[in-house]
Amino acid sequence: MSAHFEERSGVVPCKTPWGSWYQTMEEVFIEVNVPHGTSGKEVKCHLGSRDIELHVKGKDVFKGKLFDTTMSDEATWTLEDKCLIRIILMKTNREAGNCWASLLEGEYCANSWVQDQMQRKLTLERFQRENPGFDFSGAEISGNFAGGGPDFSSLQK
Numbered sequence: 001m002s003a004h005f006e007e008r009s010g011v012v013p014c015k016t017p018w019g020s021w022y023q024t025m026e027e028v029f030i031e032v033n034v035p036h037g038t039s040g041k042e043v044k045c046h047l048g049s050r051d052i053e054l055h056v057k058g059k060d061v062f063k064g065k066l067f068d069t070t071m072s073d074e075a076t077w078t079l080e081d082k083c084l085i086r087i088i089l090m091k092t093n094r095e096a097g098n099c100w101a102s103l104l105e106g107e108y109c110a111n112s113w114v115q116d117q118m119q120r121k122l123t124l125e126r127f128q129r130e131n132p133g134f135d136f137s138g139a140e141i142s143g144n145f146a147g148g149g150p151d152f153s154s155l156q157k
Contacts, residue, residue, distance in 0.1 A: 011121075032061055032084065043079060049070055099118050100118075
């Protein structure tokens with residue numbers, strides 16, 4: 001579901017010195033630009049449930065404690081076209097209100113505008129899941145969207 005919503009509505013990337021990261025309700029995607037011609041043997045990647053580490057050609061790219069927990073057995077990384085590393089982390093908490101403010105604790109933080117846009121996107125993704133017959137991919141949201149948006153669970157249908 002989120003992949004289709006993401007494909008139709010786009011992503012909100014948080015730019016970093018090495019590339020960018022973005023998120024859906026379920027996953028965090030990390031895209032790292034590496035020198036053209038990089039081989040898989042030159043990449044060392046550790047994906048823990050609460051920590052991550054990436055080294056390319058013997059140099060540290062990043063290392064630290066993730067903003068929140070992930071399912072390490074569901075995490076993957078790929079080297080694409082010998083110039084881009086794509087890491088996919090599966091969030092443990094998959095609620096719209098769980099919008100990561102940074103990739104690592106205190107590092108690679110989304111600025112306030114990007115954080116706002118990420119939260120809006122996750123709230124729209126939540127609405128899409130709750131209302132599969134509607135298409136929210138081109139929608140915009142205003143008002144109470146922080147923390148995943150309003151809670152309609154107590155309303156009778």
